[in-house]
Amino acid sequence: MLRLALRWMLVMGLAAGTALVACGVEPEEAPPPDGGPMNTTADAGPADGGLDGGTPAVPTNPLVFAVTIVPDPARLGRNVLSVIIRGTNGVPVPNANLSVGVFMPAMGHGSSETPVVTVNGAGEYTVEHVTFTMQGTWRVTLTATAGDLSGTTVLNYGVN
Protein backbone atom coordinates (compact mmCIF):
# COMPACT_ATOMS: atom_id res chain seq x y z
CA MET A 1 0.00 0.00 0.00
CA LEU A 2 2.79 2.41 0.88
CA ARG A 3 4.57 1.79 -2.45
CA LEU A 4 1.36 2.39 -4.34
CA ALA A 5 0.62 5.54 -2.38
CA LEU A 6 4.11 6.93 -2.98
CA ARG A 7 3.87 6.20 -6.69
CA TRP A 8 0.58 8.07 -6.99
CA MET A 9 1.91 11.00 -4.96
CA LEU A 10 4.89 11.35 -7.28
CA VAL A 11 2.61 11.26 -10.28
CA MET A 12 0.08 13.68 -8.96
CA GLY A 13 2.29 16.01 -6.90
CA LEU A 14 0.10 15.73 -3.85
CA ALA A 15 0.93 17.56 -0.65
CA ALA A 16 2.12 15.75 2.46
CA GLY A 17 -0.70 14.78 4.80
CA THR A 18 -3.10 14.05 1.97
CA ALA A 19 -4.86 10.72 2.10
CA LEU A 20 -4.75 8.94 -1.22
CA VAL A 21 -7.20 6.24 -1.94
CA ALA A 22 -7.99 4.31 -5.08
CA CYS A 23 -10.74 1.81 -5.60
CA GLY A 24 -9.51 -1.76 -5.66
CA VAL A 25 -6.96 -1.32 -2.85
CA GLU A 26 -7.13 -3.88 -0.03
CA PRO A 27 -8.76 -2.44 3.15
CA GLU A 28 -6.44 -1.54 6.03
CA GLU A 29 -6.80 -1.66 9.81
CA ALA A 30 -8.77 1.11 11.50
CA PRO A 31 -6.56 3.71 13.20
CA PRO A 32 -6.07 4.22 16.91
CA PRO A 33 -9.09 6.23 17.96
CA ASP A 34 -7.17 8.82 19.96
CA GLY A 35 -6.50 11.52 17.42
CA GLY A 36 -3.67 9.59 15.84
CA PRO A 37 -2.71 9.64 12.17
CA MET A 38 -5.57 9.27 9.77
CA ASN A 39 -5.77 5.98 7.98
CA THR A 40 -7.77 4.98 5.00
CA THR A 41 -9.59 2.01 3.65
CA ALA A 42 -11.00 1.59 0.22
CA ASP A 43 -13.87 -0.31 -1.18
CA ALA A 44 -12.21 -3.24 -2.89
CA GLY A 45 -15.03 -3.75 -5.33
CA PRO A 46 -14.87 -7.43 -6.29
CA ALA A 47 -13.87 -9.33 -3.16
CA ASP A 48 -11.26 -11.48 -4.78
CA GLY A 49 -7.92 -10.15 -3.70
CA GLY A 50 -5.72 -7.10 -3.40
CA LEU A 51 -2.16 -5.93 -3.27
CA ASP A 52 -1.07 -8.42 -0.65
CA GLY A 53 -1.84 -11.53 -2.61
CA GLY A 54 -4.40 -13.26 -4.74
CA THR A 55 -5.79 -11.79 -7.91
CA PRO A 56 -5.87 -7.99 -7.71
CA ALA A 57 -9.36 -6.53 -7.77
CA VAL A 58 -9.63 -4.30 -10.84
CA PRO A 59 -12.73 -2.14 -10.94
CA THR A 60 -13.91 -1.31 -14.43
CA ASN A 61 -13.88 2.48 -14.11
CA PRO A 62 -12.23 3.38 -10.84
CA LEU A 63 -11.68 6.80 -9.37
CA VAL A 64 -8.83 8.05 -7.22
CA PHE A 65 -9.64 10.21 -4.20
CA ALA A 66 -7.18 12.52 -2.46
CA VAL A 67 -8.62 13.78 0.81
CA THR A 68 -7.45 16.22 3.45
CA ILE A 69 -9.35 17.19 6.57
CA VAL A 70 -9.31 20.54 8.34
CA PRO A 71 -8.48 20.72 11.12
CA ASP A 72 -6.00 17.85 11.19
CA PRO A 73 -6.36 15.84 13.39
CA ALA A 74 -10.14 15.84 13.21
CA ARG A 75 -12.01 17.46 16.08
CA LEU A 76 -15.36 17.34 17.80
CA GLY A 77 -17.92 19.42 15.96
CA ARG A 78 -17.61 20.58 12.39
CA ASN A 79 -14.74 19.64 10.07
CA VAL A 80 -14.11 20.32 6.38
CA LEU A 81 -12.85 17.88 3.77
CA SER A 82 -10.95 18.94 0.66
CA VAL A 83 -11.34 16.24 -2.00
CA ILE A 84 -9.61 15.84 -5.33
CA ILE A 85 -11.08 13.23 -7.64
CA ARG A 86 -9.14 11.90 -10.62
CA GLY A 87 -9.35 8.95 -12.94
CA THR A 88 -6.60 6.37 -12.88
CA ASN A 89 -5.02 8.23 -15.78
CA GLY A 90 -4.56 11.23 -13.51
CA VAL A 91 -7.10 13.40 -15.29
CA PRO A 92 -9.26 15.43 -12.88
CA VAL A 93 -12.92 14.53 -12.85
CA PRO A 94 -14.97 17.72 -12.77
CA ASN A 95 -18.63 17.85 -11.82
CA ALA A 96 -18.76 14.39 -10.28
CA ASN A 97 -21.80 13.59 -8.23
CA LEU A 98 -20.17 13.27 -4.80
CA SER A 99 -22.09 12.07 -1.76
CA VAL A 100 -20.69 11.77 1.75
CA GLY A 101 -21.88 9.58 4.60
CA VAL A 102 -20.78 9.96 8.22
CA PHE A 103 -21.19 7.07 10.67
CA MET A 104 -19.89 6.10 14.10
CA PRO A 105 -19.73 2.28 14.09
CA ALA A 106 -19.25 1.73 17.82
CA MET A 107 -22.33 3.79 18.68
CA GLY A 108 -24.42 2.85 15.65
CA HIS A 109 -25.43 6.38 14.73
CA GLY A 110 -24.63 8.97 12.15
CA SER A 111 -23.95 12.64 12.40
CA SER A 112 -26.21 15.43 13.55
CA GLU A 113 -25.71 17.28 10.27
CA THR A 114 -25.73 16.42 6.58
CA PRO A 115 -22.45 17.12 4.79
CA VAL A 116 -22.63 19.81 2.14
CA VAL A 117 -20.64 19.31 -1.06
CA THR A 118 -19.38 22.23 -3.12
CA VAL A 119 -17.96 21.65 -6.60
CA ASN A 120 -14.93 23.89 -7.06
CA GLY A 121 -13.99 22.74 -10.56
CA ALA A 122 -10.88 20.96 -11.88
CA GLY A 123 -11.76 17.85 -9.93
CA GLU A 124 -11.73 19.65 -6.58
CA TYR A 125 -14.55 19.49 -4.08
CA THR A 126 -15.15 20.90 -0.63
CA VAL A 127 -17.27 19.03 1.91
CA GLU A 128 -18.47 21.12 4.84
CA HIS A 129 -20.43 20.11 7.93
CA VAL A 130 -18.55 16.86 8.40
CA THR A 131 -19.69 16.89 12.00
CA PHE A 132 -18.45 14.50 14.66
CA THR A 133 -20.72 14.62 17.69
CA MET A 134 -18.65 12.60 20.14
CA GLN A 135 -15.19 11.25 20.81
CA GLY A 136 -14.21 7.97 19.20
CA THR A 137 -13.70 6.53 15.71
CA TRP A 138 -15.84 7.88 12.87
CA ARG A 139 -16.25 6.42 9.38
CA VAL A 140 -16.63 8.76 6.41
CA THR A 141 -17.75 7.23 3.11
CA LEU A 142 -17.30 9.16 -0.12
CA THR A 143 -19.08 7.96 -3.24
CA ALA A 144 -18.60 9.64 -6.59
CA THR A 145 -20.09 9.05 -10.03
CA ALA A 146 -19.29 10.84 -13.28
CA GLY A 147 -20.64 9.32 -16.44
CA ASP A 148 -19.37 5.77 -16.59
CA LEU A 149 -16.81 6.45 -13.87
CA SER A 150 -17.59 5.61 -10.28
CA GLY A 151 -15.85 4.97 -7.00
CA THR A 152 -16.29 4.70 -3.26
CA THR A 153 -13.79 5.19 -0.50
CA VAL A 154 -14.03 4.85 3.25
CA LEU A 155 -11.90 6.84 5.69
CA ASN A 156 -11.65 6.41 9.45
CA TYR A 157 -10.99 9.34 11.77
CA GLY A 158 -10.13 9.13 15.44
CA VAL A 159 -11.58 12.04 17.41
CA ASN A 160 -10.31 12.80 20.86
Add this chain to the structure above:
Amino acid sequence: MSARAGLAGLFALAWLAATPAHAGACCLSSSAFGIGRLALWEQFAIIVGTSASPVAGRWDERRAWHDGSTDYAETEWRAQLSALVALHERVQVYGRAPFVFTQKVAGELSESGGGLGDSQVGVRLEPLAQGQVPYVPEVSISLGATLPSGRTVAGARTPLASDVTGRGAWVLLAALTFEVAQDDWFAQLAGGLTYPLAMAGVEPGTTQQFGTGLQASLAGGYELRKGLVASLVARVAWEDNVKVDGVSLPKTAAFDFGGGPNLAWELSDHLTLQAGADFNIFRGGFGANRQGRTTVNLGCRYAYF
Protein backbone atom coordinates in the same frame (compact mmCIF):
# COMPACT_ATOMS: atom_id res chain seq x y z
CA MET B 1 -34.45 -5.83 59.58
CA SER B 2 -38.11 -4.97 59.39
CA ALA B 3 -39.94 -6.07 56.29
CA ARG B 4 -40.56 -2.45 55.37
CA ALA B 5 -36.92 -1.47 55.77
CA GLY B 6 -35.79 -4.37 53.63
CA LEU B 7 -38.20 -3.35 50.94
CA ALA B 8 -37.09 0.27 51.22
CA GLY B 9 -33.54 -0.82 50.55
CA LEU B 10 -34.59 -2.90 47.60
CA PHE B 11 -36.67 -0.05 46.21
CA ALA B 12 -33.60 2.17 46.29
CA LEU B 13 -31.54 -0.46 44.53
CA ALA B 14 -34.10 -0.95 41.81
CA TRP B 15 -34.33 2.75 41.09
CA LEU B 16 -30.63 3.37 41.24
CA ALA B 17 -29.64 0.26 39.28
CA ALA B 18 -31.79 1.49 36.43
CA THR B 19 -30.35 4.96 36.15
CA PRO B 20 -26.53 4.97 35.92
CA ALA B 21 -25.61 6.69 32.72
CA HIS B 22 -22.64 4.78 31.33
CA ALA B 23 -23.15 6.40 27.97
CA GLY B 24 -24.78 9.45 26.44
CA ALA B 25 -28.48 9.31 25.70
CA CYS B 26 -27.63 8.58 22.06
CA CYS B 27 -25.96 5.37 23.00
CA LEU B 28 -27.32 4.27 26.39
CA SER B 29 -28.23 0.62 26.65
CA SER B 30 -31.60 -0.16 28.15
CA SER B 31 -31.70 -1.45 31.71
CA ALA B 32 -33.30 -4.87 31.92
CA PHE B 33 -34.07 -4.59 35.62
CA GLY B 34 -37.25 -2.55 35.61
CA ILE B 35 -37.94 -0.13 38.43
CA GLY B 36 -38.44 -2.38 41.43
CA ARG B 37 -41.62 -3.72 42.90
CA LEU B 38 -44.52 -3.16 45.23
CA ALA B 39 -44.87 -4.58 48.67
CA LEU B 40 -47.65 -7.05 49.25
CA TRP B 41 -49.92 -4.42 50.81
CA GLU B 42 -49.27 -1.69 48.22
CA GLN B 43 -51.64 -1.02 45.32
CA PHE B 44 -49.49 1.39 43.39
CA ALA B 45 -46.39 3.51 43.74
CA ILE B 46 -45.04 6.60 42.03
CA ILE B 47 -41.34 7.35 41.93
CA VAL B 48 -39.85 10.69 41.02
CA GLY B 49 -36.12 10.93 40.72
CA THR B 50 -33.30 12.98 39.34
CA SER B 51 -29.67 12.32 38.51
CA ALA B 52 -26.59 14.16 37.34
CA SER B 53 -23.87 12.42 35.37
CA PRO B 54 -20.68 14.18 34.24
CA VAL B 55 -18.31 12.45 31.83
CA ALA B 56 -14.90 11.54 33.22
CA GLY B 57 -13.45 10.04 30.05
CA ARG B 58 -14.03 7.07 27.77
CA TRP B 59 -12.88 3.60 26.76
CA ASP B 60 -12.09 2.98 23.11
CA GLU B 61 -12.61 -0.28 21.22
CA ARG B 62 -9.28 -1.61 22.52
CA ARG B 63 -10.47 -1.07 26.14
CA ALA B 64 -7.88 1.68 26.60
CA TRP B 65 -8.98 4.42 28.98
CA HIS B 66 -8.79 8.07 27.90
CA ASP B 67 -9.13 10.75 30.54
CA GLY B 68 -11.48 13.58 29.73
CA SER B 69 -9.68 16.21 27.67
CA THR B 70 -9.31 19.75 28.96
CA ASP B 71 -11.33 21.24 26.10
CA TYR B 72 -14.31 18.86 26.27
CA ALA B 73 -16.97 18.57 28.95
CA GLU B 74 -20.31 16.78 29.00
CA THR B 75 -22.89 16.42 31.73
CA GLU B 76 -26.30 14.77 31.57
CA TRP B 77 -29.14 15.57 33.91
CA ARG B 78 -32.08 13.23 34.02
CA ALA B 79 -35.49 13.50 35.68
CA GLN B 80 -37.52 10.34 35.71
CA LEU B 81 -41.15 9.61 36.47
CA SER B 82 -42.02 5.98 37.15
CA ALA B 83 -45.14 4.15 38.25
CA LEU B 84 -45.93 0.65 39.48
CA VAL B 85 -49.42 -0.81 39.63
CA ALA B 86 -50.40 -4.13 41.21
CA LEU B 87 -52.70 -6.28 39.11
CA HIS B 88 -52.40 -9.18 41.50
CA GLU B 89 -50.31 -9.84 44.60
CA ARG B 90 -47.78 -11.58 42.33
CA VAL B 91 -48.15 -9.47 39.19
CA GLN B 92 -47.23 -5.80 38.76
CA VAL B 93 -46.96 -3.57 35.72
CA TYR B 94 -44.65 -0.62 35.46
CA GLY B 95 -43.82 2.32 33.27
CA ARG B 96 -41.00 4.82 33.19
CA ALA B 97 -40.59 8.10 31.34
CA PRO B 98 -37.23 9.86 31.51
CA PHE B 99 -36.55 13.47 30.67
CA VAL B 100 -32.99 14.07 29.58
CA PHE B 101 -31.01 17.31 29.48
CA THR B 102 -27.41 17.39 28.27
CA GLN B 103 -24.80 20.12 28.24
CA LYS B 104 -21.71 19.80 26.04
CA VAL B 105 -18.67 22.04 25.64
CA ALA B 106 -16.05 21.30 22.96
CA GLY B 107 -13.51 24.00 22.23
CA GLU B 108 -15.46 27.10 21.23
CA LEU B 109 -18.71 25.12 20.87
CA SER B 110 -21.06 25.19 23.86
CA GLU B 111 -24.58 23.89 23.64
CA SER B 112 -27.35 22.20 25.57
CA GLY B 113 -30.65 20.52 24.86
CA GLY B 114 -33.02 17.79 25.90
CA GLY B 115 -36.48 16.32 25.99
CA LEU B 116 -38.32 13.09 26.51
CA GLY B 117 -36.00 10.07 26.47
CA ASP B 118 -36.65 6.43 25.63
CA SER B 119 -39.49 5.15 27.84
CA GLN B 120 -40.02 1.71 29.32
CA VAL B 121 -42.99 -0.46 30.14
CA GLY B 122 -43.09 -3.93 31.58
CA VAL B 123 -44.53 -6.50 33.91
CA ARG B 124 -43.05 -8.11 36.99
CA LEU B 125 -44.01 -11.62 37.97
CA GLU B 126 -43.25 -13.17 41.33
CA PRO B 127 -43.47 -16.93 41.10
CA LEU B 128 -41.78 -17.41 44.47
CA ALA B 129 -42.34 -14.93 47.27
CA GLN B 130 -40.02 -14.19 50.17
CA GLY B 131 -40.39 -16.92 52.80
CA GLN B 132 -42.72 -19.01 50.69
CA VAL B 133 -40.27 -21.89 50.72
CA PRO B 134 -37.83 -22.09 53.65
CA TYR B 135 -34.25 -21.22 52.79
CA VAL B 136 -35.18 -20.36 49.22
CA PRO B 137 -34.83 -16.75 48.09
CA GLU B 138 -37.59 -14.78 46.47
CA VAL B 139 -37.63 -15.16 42.70
CA SER B 140 -39.04 -12.61 40.30
CA ILE B 141 -39.14 -12.29 36.54
CA SER B 142 -39.40 -8.98 34.71
CA LEU B 143 -40.40 -8.67 31.07
CA GLY B 144 -40.56 -5.38 29.31
CA ALA B 145 -39.72 -3.19 26.39
CA THR B 146 -37.95 0.07 25.73
CA LEU B 147 -39.87 2.40 23.46
CA PRO B 148 -37.92 4.72 21.14
CA SER B 149 -39.72 7.84 22.36
CA GLY B 150 -36.53 9.89 22.54
CA ARG B 151 -34.89 12.05 19.89
CA THR B 152 -32.11 10.29 18.00
CA VAL B 153 -28.94 11.75 16.48
CA ALA B 154 -30.70 11.92 13.11
CA GLY B 155 -33.16 14.39 14.61
CA ALA B 156 -30.58 16.46 16.46
CA ARG B 157 -30.62 20.19 15.90
CA THR B 158 -27.18 21.11 17.20
CA PRO B 159 -23.67 20.18 15.96
CA LEU B 160 -22.71 18.24 19.09
CA ALA B 161 -26.15 16.59 19.25
CA SER B 162 -26.71 17.73 22.81
CA ASP B 163 -30.50 17.55 22.32
CA VAL B 164 -30.37 13.81 21.61
CA THR B 165 -32.39 11.91 24.19
CA GLY B 166 -32.70 8.38 22.80
CA ARG B 167 -31.26 5.58 20.76
CA GLY B 168 -34.08 4.97 18.31
CA ALA B 169 -34.55 1.24 18.87
CA TRP B 170 -37.27 -0.94 20.32
CA VAL B 171 -35.63 -3.20 22.86
CA LEU B 172 -37.05 -6.32 24.47
CA LEU B 173 -36.06 -6.79 28.11
CA ALA B 174 -35.99 -9.74 30.45
CA ALA B 175 -34.56 -10.08 33.93
CA LEU B 176 -34.41 -12.70 36.68
CA THR B 177 -33.91 -11.56 40.26
CA PHE B 178 -33.21 -13.43 43.48
CA GLU B 179 -33.70 -11.62 46.78
CA VAL B 180 -33.25 -12.61 50.38
CA ALA B 181 -33.73 -10.61 53.59
CA GLN B 182 -32.63 -11.89 56.97
CA ASP B 183 -32.30 -10.11 60.30
CA ASP B 184 -30.69 -6.71 59.54
CA TRP B 185 -29.45 -7.39 56.04
CA PHE B 186 -30.62 -8.23 52.56
CA ALA B 187 -28.99 -9.36 49.34
CA GLN B 188 -29.98 -9.34 45.72
CA LEU B 189 -28.61 -11.02 42.61
CA ALA B 190 -30.04 -10.06 39.24
CA GLY B 191 -29.35 -10.96 35.64
CA GLY B 192 -30.85 -9.36 32.58
CA LEU B 193 -31.02 -9.67 28.83
CA THR B 194 -31.69 -6.92 26.31
CA TYR B 195 -32.57 -7.65 22.69
CA PRO B 196 -32.79 -4.60 20.39
CA LEU B 197 -34.97 -5.01 17.34
CA ALA B 198 -33.68 -4.14 13.89
CA MET B 199 -34.29 -0.60 12.72
CA ALA B 200 -33.64 1.59 9.71
CA GLY B 201 -29.91 2.14 9.24
CA VAL B 202 -28.10 5.45 8.95
CA GLU B 203 -27.65 5.00 5.21
CA PRO B 204 -30.92 4.89 3.24
CA GLY B 205 -31.94 1.36 2.34
CA THR B 206 -29.94 -0.29 5.11
CA THR B 207 -31.02 -1.93 8.34
CA GLN B 208 -29.17 -1.80 11.61
CA GLN B 209 -29.40 -3.66 14.89
CA PHE B 210 -27.68 -2.88 18.17
CA GLY B 211 -26.10 -5.83 19.89
CA THR B 212 -27.78 -8.18 22.30
CA GLY B 213 -26.93 -7.23 25.85
CA LEU B 214 -26.29 -9.05 29.10
CA GLN B 215 -26.42 -7.35 32.49
CA ALA B 216 -25.79 -8.49 36.02
CA SER B 217 -25.82 -6.87 39.41
CA LEU B 218 -25.02 -7.96 42.95
CA ALA B 219 -26.12 -5.95 45.93
CA GLY B 220 -26.20 -6.16 49.68
CA GLY B 221 -27.78 -3.90 52.27
CA TYR B 222 -27.94 -3.36 56.01
CA GLU B 223 -30.39 -1.54 58.27
CA LEU B 224 -28.36 1.13 60.05
CA ARG B 225 -31.26 2.08 62.28
CA LYS B 226 -35.02 1.76 62.04
CA GLY B 227 -36.11 2.81 58.58
CA LEU B 228 -32.64 3.69 57.30
CA VAL B 229 -31.01 1.16 54.99
CA ALA B 230 -27.60 1.42 53.37
CA SER B 231 -26.53 -0.78 50.50
CA LEU B 232 -23.77 -1.36 48.00
CA VAL B 233 -24.24 -2.51 44.44
CA ALA B 234 -21.81 -3.81 41.81
CA ARG B 235 -22.95 -4.15 38.23
CA VAL B 236 -21.65 -5.12 34.81
CA ALA B 237 -23.19 -4.60 31.38
CA TRP B 238 -22.04 -6.01 28.05
CA GLU B 239 -23.43 -5.47 24.57
CA ASP B 240 -22.56 -7.37 21.37
CA ASN B 241 -21.37 -5.82 18.11
CA VAL B 242 -23.60 -3.52 16.11
CA LYS B 243 -24.91 -5.10 12.90
CA VAL B 244 -25.61 -3.36 9.61
CA ASP B 245 -27.56 -5.34 7.02
CA GLY B 246 -26.95 -8.43 9.12
CA VAL B 247 -23.18 -8.01 9.08
CA SER B 248 -21.47 -7.62 12.43
CA LEU B 249 -19.25 -4.55 12.66
CA PRO B 250 -16.01 -5.64 14.33
CA LYS B 251 -14.79 -3.98 17.53
CA THR B 252 -18.14 -2.35 18.27
CA ALA B 253 -19.05 -4.47 21.30
CA ALA B 254 -19.35 -2.49 24.52
CA PHE B 255 -19.13 -3.14 28.22
CA ASP B 256 -18.51 -1.39 31.48
CA PHE B 257 -18.30 -2.11 35.20
CA GLY B 258 -19.71 0.12 37.88
CA GLY B 259 -21.30 0.36 41.25
CA GLY B 260 -21.63 2.40 44.35
CA PRO B 261 -23.41 3.12 47.61
CA ASN B 262 -27.12 3.75 48.12
CA LEU B 263 -29.28 4.94 50.98
CA ALA B 264 -33.02 4.50 51.56
CA TRP B 265 -34.86 6.40 54.30
CA GLU B 266 -38.43 5.56 55.19
CA LEU B 267 -40.00 8.87 56.15
CA SER B 268 -43.41 7.33 56.67
CA ASP B 269 -45.40 4.23 55.75
CA HIS B 270 -46.04 5.76 52.34
CA LEU B 271 -42.96 7.84 51.62
CA THR B 272 -39.36 6.75 51.06
CA LEU B 273 -36.40 8.90 50.07
CA GLN B 274 -33.54 7.41 48.09
CA ALA B 275 -30.04 8.59 47.29
CA GLY B 276 -26.99 7.04 45.77
CA ALA B 277 -24.04 7.19 43.48
CA ASP B 278 -22.64 5.06 40.71
CA PHE B 279 -19.01 5.05 39.65
CA ASN B 280 -17.28 3.42 36.75
CA ILE B 281 -13.76 2.08 37.23
CA PHE B 282 -11.71 4.65 35.36
CA ARG B 283 -8.88 2.39 34.23
CA GLY B 284 -7.99 0.51 31.10
CA GLY B 285 -9.65 -2.84 30.69
CA PHE B 286 -12.81 -1.96 32.64
CA GLY B 287 -14.82 -0.82 29.69
CA ALA B 288 -15.02 -0.71 25.91
CA ASN B 289 -16.73 1.73 23.56
CA ARG B 290 -18.34 3.55 26.46
CA GLN B 291 -18.00 6.81 28.32
CA GLY B 292 -16.96 6.64 31.94
CA ARG B 293 -19.16 8.64 34.29
CA THR B 294 -19.99 9.34 37.89
CA THR B 295 -23.75 9.43 38.49
CA VAL B 296 -25.45 10.91 41.55
CA ASN B 297 -29.11 10.06 42.14
CA LEU B 298 -31.92 11.34 44.34
CA GLY B 299 -35.42 9.95 44.39
CA CYS B 300 -38.69 9.92 46.22
CA ARG B 301 -41.16 7.04 46.27
CA TYR B 302 -44.78 7.37 47.29
CA ALA B 303 -46.82 4.20 47.71
CA TYR B 304 -50.57 3.97 48.12
CA PHE B 305 -52.32 1.30 50.12
